[in-house]
Amino acid sequence: MTSDQIKLVQDSFREVVPIKDAAAALFYEKLFSIDGSLRALFVETDIKKQGAKLMAALGFVVHGLSRAETILPTVQDLARRHVGYGVEEHHYATVGQALIETLAAGLGEAFTQEVREAWAAAYGLLASVMIAAARDVQLAA
Template sequence: MTPDQIKLVQNSFREVVPIKTAAAALFYEKLFAIDGSLKALFRTTDMSNQGAKLMAALGFVVHGLSRAETVLPTVQDLARRHVGYGVIRSSARR
């Protein structure tokens, strides 16, 4: 990403932060509308807590875009943990 693109993403995310609870709820609503079978991965999950975790992870990544080399190991670890939760790569691109 270029410095200008990073700045645009970071500025856009700042606009989301005040509505982060609603944004996370909307994300999961859309996710489950796209693929209802994914609900099974969250059947015992407190979705309010899950939404907070999502927004915290996004915030971490967005704020680290200008130093991706320091963020990437954490994101890779998060991806590995999600494989353990049963997440698989979709062959369909939507």
């Protein structure tokens, strides 16, 4: 990611924070509409609490993008835990799509092509790190 992309992600996320509860609810609505089978991963989950965790994790990652090396161990640990929850590699693309669609809806006109590309780069980085960590867990099993 470029420093300009990091700034775009961080600046646009500041616009999401005031609507974080609605954004989290919209994210899960979009996620389940894209792939209804993912609902099974959340059957015993309070989705409102899960949404708060999602937004906190996003905030942590977004804030740490300018020093990615400091957040990567936490992101890798998160991915390892997600393997135990039943998350599979192909789910990362679905999550990315739901995230981009949620940001587009939540930010409206502020979600420019540049902002979209910056978020795609950020999610691509995050997903690649998480997928690699998850593969390590699966290979060790």
